[in-house]
Amino acid sequence: xxxxxxxxxxxxxxxxxxxxxxxxxxxxxxxxxxxxxxxxxxxxxxxxxxxxxxxxxxxxxxxxxxxxxxxxxxxxxxxxxxxxxxxxxxxxxxxxxxxxxxxxxxxxxxxx
Amino acid sequence: xxxxxxxxxxxxxxxxxxxxxxxxxxxxxxxxxxxxxxxxxxxxxxxxxxxxxxxxxxxxxxxxxxxxxxxxxxxxxxxxxxxxxxxxxxxxxxxxxxxxxxxxxxxxxxxxxx
Numbered sequence: 001x002x003x004x005x006x007x008x009x010x011x012x013x014x015x016x017x018x019x020x021x022x023x024x025x026x027x028x029x030x031x032x033x034x035x036x037x038x039x040x041x042x043x044x045x046x047x048x049x050x051x052x053x054x055x056x057x058x059x060x061x062x063x064x065x066x067x068x069x070x071x072x073x074x075x076x077x078x079x080x081x082x083x084x085x086x087x088x089x090x091x092x093x094x095x096x097x098x099x100x101x102x103x104x105x106x107x108x109x110x111x112x
Numbered sequence: 113x114x115x116x117x118x119x120x121x122x123x124x125x126x127x128x129x130x131x132x133x134x135x136x137x138x139x140x141x142x143x144x145x146x147x148x149x150x151x152x153x154x155x156x157x158x159x160x161x162x163x164x165x166x167x168x169x170x171x172x173x174x175x176x177x178x179x180x181x182x183x184x185x186x187x188x189x190x191x192x193x194x195x196x197x198x199x200x201x202x203x204x205x206x207x208x209x210x211x212x213x214x215x216x217x218x219x220x221x222x223x224x225x226x
Contacts, residue, residue: 001158004155040120040218041218042116042118042200042216042217042218042219043156043200043202043214043216044216045213045214048213092155092156099144099161100144100146100158100161100214101158101214102158103148103155103156103157104155105154105155106153106154106155108153
């Protein structure tokens with residue numbers, strides 16, 4: 001399976017600001033995914049990011065709030081814009097091997 | 113009603129016990145079933161992957177899928193304190209970009225006491 005790293009591992013931010021989370025994979029992958037895991041909740045898919053095309057967002061998530069970049073086959077970023085305390089969560093990127101998905105360590109975000 | 117239901121626990125067992133973790137689902141289109149283990153402050157780690165109905169065994173872990181009942185299980189034999197984690201079930205309709213969207217259960221928190 002691919003080795004996935006995320007930066008930052010955690011951050012504390014003020015409301016109204018934005019944070020960009022980076023996801024790096026040690027091999028080329030076609031599909032990358034961004035999830036949110038809120039306290040006591042299951043993982044929720046935010047969007048699917050394929051290289052060379054616009055990200056596909058799930059219901060309830062919009063590009064203005066969560067812009068995503070996918071400049072190449074090993075890297076993606078997720079920005080959480082104009083943050084509010086409700087955005088406090090763990091953000092996870094994952095990659096697919098064509099059958100299932102493998103996850104990064106996550107970014108723990110606290111918005112004050 | 114959620115597409116995937118999983119008892120959040122917490123579940124506490126003594127070391128050496130057999131652990132049974134379960135999920136039910138409502139969408140009969142799900143074909144691929146997974147169990148992930150998530151340690152505190154870590155990302156989910158894939159434990160088991162099964163397609164359609166049947167059993168799959170890997171060491172102390174056995175995954176069962178009963179599509180007729182829309183019910184999946186993960187059994188852990190001879191449980192160890194190192195098995196203490198949150199276990200998440202996940203499932204999807206297919207493996208391509210559109211059909212491969214994973215739907216997760218809420219996760220069951222397991223604690224194995226020495």
